[in-house]
Amino acid sequence: MPDNTHRGGTAPAPVGRRERKKAATRQAIADAALRLFLERGYDDVGIREIADAADVSTTTLFKHFPVKEALVFDEEADLEAGLLAAVRDRPPGRSVPNALREHALRCRRADPDGDPRFAAFLELVDSTPALREYHQAMWLRHTTALARVIAEESGRPADDAACAALAHFALEAPHAARARGDRRQVIDRAFDLLDGGWRSLA
Amino acid sequence: MPDNTHRGGTAPAPVGRRERKKAATRQAIADAALRLFLERGYDDVGIREIADAADVSTTTLFKHFPVKEALVFDEEADLEAGLLAAVRDRPPGRSVPNALREHALRCRRADPDGDPRFAAFLELVDSTPALREYHQAMWLRHTTALARVIAEESGRPADDAACAALAHFALEAPHAARARGDRRQVIDRAFDLLDGGWRSLA
DNA sequence: ATCCATAAGTGCAACAACTCAACTTTTTTA
DNA sequence: TAAAAAAGTTGAGTTGTTGCACTTATGGAT
Numbered sequence: 001m002p003d004n005t006h007r008g009g010t011a012p013a014p015v016g017r018r019e020r021k022k023a024a025t026r027q028a029i030a031d032a033a034l035r036l037f038l039e040r041g042y043d044d045v046g047i048r049e050i051a052d053a054a055d056v057s058t059t060t061l062f063k064h065f066p067v068k069e070a071l072v073f074d075e076e077a078d079l080e081a082g083l084l085a086a087v088r089d090r091p092p093g094r095s096v097p098n099a100l101r102e103h104a105l106r107c108r109r110a111d112p113d114g115d116p117r118f119a120a121f122l123e124l125v126d127s128t129p130a131l132r133e134y135h136q137a138m139w140l141r142h143t144t145a146l147a148r149v150i151a152e153e154s155g156r157p158a159d160d161a162a163c164a165a166l167a168h169f170a171l172e173a174p175h176a177a178r179a180r181g182d183r184r185q186v187i188d189r190a191f192d193l194l195d196g197g198w199r200s201l202a
Numbered sequence: 203m204p205d206n207t208h209r210g211g212t213a214p215a216p217v218g219r220r221e222r223k224k225a226a227t228r229q230a231i232a233d234a235a236l237r238l239f240l241e242r243g244y245d246d247v248g249i250r251e252i253a254d255a256a257d258v259s260t261t262t263l264f265k266h267f268p269v270k271e272a273l274v275f276d277e278e279a280d281l282e283a284g285l286l287a288a289v290r291d292r293p294p295g296r297s298v299p300n301a302l303r304e305h306a307l308r309c310r311r312a313d314p315d316g317d318p319r320f321a322a323f324l325e326l327v328d329s330t331p332a333l334r335e336y337h338q339a340m341w342l343r344h345t346t347a348l349a350r351v352i353a354e355e356s357g358r359p360a361d362d363a364a365c366a367a368l369a370h371f372a373l374e375a376p377h378a379a380r381a382r383g384d385r386r387q388v389i390d391r392a393f394d395l396l397d398g399g400w401r402s403l404a
Numbered sequence: 405a406t407c408c409a410t411a412a413g414t415g416c417a418a419c420a421a422c423t424c425a426a427c428t429t430t431t432t433t434a
Numbered sequence: 435t436a437a438a439a440a441a442g443t444t445g446a447g448t449t450g451t452t453g454c455a456c457t458t459a460t461g462g463a464t
Contacts, residue, residue, distance in 0.1 A: 018431055022441070047421065057443055062422065137335075143378075161384055165392035168378035169371050176345075176370035182363055190367035193399035200398030220460055224412070249450060259414050260451085270450065 026064045026074075029054040033071040038120055042072075042128040069134035072125065076135075080142045082107075084149050096150055097198050100170040101191035105184070108174060136175050143167050162201060169194055228266045228276075231256040235273040240322055244274075244330040271336035274327065282344045284309075286351050298352055299400050302372040303393035307386070310376060338377050345369050364403060371396055 032053035036045045047068060051058045065071050083103060090099035108122070125131045147167035151158050169190075177186035234255035238247040249270060253260045267273050285305060292301035310324070327333045349369035353360050371392075379388035 016432075018440070021431090025441085046419090058421090059423085059444080060442055063441080068421070133335075133339075160391075161382075161387040162391040162395065164382065164388050165375075165378055165395055168374065169392070169395070172370065172374050172378075173367075176367055180363075180366065185363040186366050189362075189364040190371070192403065193364065193367055193371070193396060195399070196402030197395035197397070197399030200402060201394065218461075220411080223459090227412085248448085259416095261415080261453095262413050264451065265412075 029061055029064055030074040069131055072131055087149050095195055096153055097191055097195040104173055104187055140171055143171055231263055231266055232276040271333055274333055285344055289351050297397055299393055299397040306375055306389055342373055
């Protein structure tokens with residue numbers, strides 16, 4: 001039995017008609033959802049309504065997305081690669097924590113010349129508690145992968161406790177700054193803390 | 203109008219008959235809930251069932267507890283005092299991060315000679331994702347208070363960004379160690395990181 | 405002693421998110 | 435071309451949670 005069902009890592013090529021159609025419905029659902037959410041707010045749009053708008057039954061909807069929150073983070077699937085690359089491919093001389101700092105600052109910036117839909121998206125997530133929590137939980141799932149890369153880069157054992165701690169803290173840093181006026185400041189101090197501590201490790 | 207409705211901080215004295223009865227029903231609900239949860243697991247006990255067991259309507263139940271998870275953390279209300287005290291009253295010469303480390307280690311230890319109901323409680327929380335998350339979110343609500351105390355103790359401005367970062371990380375440390383065999387190790391390394399970083403701050 | 409505003413509690417119906425089981429249609433592959 | 439497999443539908447059910455209209459008890463003021 002030839003296995004053409006798996007998509008090779010980053011390759012987004014849907015091969016059979018089947019998978020193309022599946023991807024299409026999925027996209028239709030996600031699009032309808034995001035449109036409605038942006039129009040009227042996350043909490044004021046029900047599942048049924050989204051399903052109707054995408055011309056799909058609610059059961060079908062839940063076959064594509066496990067929970068309501070997931071409808072929003074459809075595209076945000078592969079940020080892990082970028083995260084790990086930020087550590088691995090950092091300029092020589094830059095410490096691991098500093099590489100993570102730079103990535104954290106670069107990552108969630110609604111830069112003014114990008115398309116405004118992205119800004120609206122960030123605003124939506126940031127202003128909806130359920131989405132914030134879901135996103136953060138999603139983000140933390142990369143902890144072990146990040147810890148492993150840090151271990152490699154610093155010549156420590158793959159399951160080193162210090163690496164695990166650093167990884168977790170680095171991923172939590174943006175969350176620490178939430179709901180404060182001086183987001184940038186807090187993130188900077190947070191990584192100062194981590195950088196100093198990391199250096200002081202034997 | 204005399205105000206006898208407020209309870210002075212830590213004073214658990216219900217004065218009027220009314221408040222006594224209210225506290226009684228609340229207790230009855232919480233007891234029934236915890237008993238059922240321990241018997242059959244959190245997810246396999248419904249709200250209606252708990253309400254029945256406590257001989258109360260579901261509406262009444264939700265007037266005492268905002269969400270299902272809150273039924274479990276009835277007594278765990280005032281841990282903040284202990285947390286802040288651990289920083290303020292630390293032995294002379296001990297750094298703030300180290301005081302927090304000690305508190306973290308002391309706090310969530312199901313010490314073997316305590317009553318086994320507490321151990322069962324910890325096991326329940328630890329094995330139920332919904333409860334873990336709720337508990338962590340609850341715990342993080344002390345961030346600002348902790349940050350303020352740290353600021354006082356270290357002669358920094360009350361809203362200092364570094365203090366906010368340290369406070370958040372300290373409260374996250376136990377969470378970082380979750381789902382790992384070497385909890386103790388990770389917590390220790392985490393606070394090593396914070397201690398080293400904190401010293402290296404100008 | 406009594407009256408009344410208020411708060412606790414009830415019953416019931418509803419909603420939203422999600423699940424389940426049985427069934428139809430389409431596509432793949434053997 | 436037949437059959438295995440996957441996508442989708444339908445419809446009814448479960449669970450946490452809320453709203454509404456209503457009763458009962460309590461405590462303070464008259």
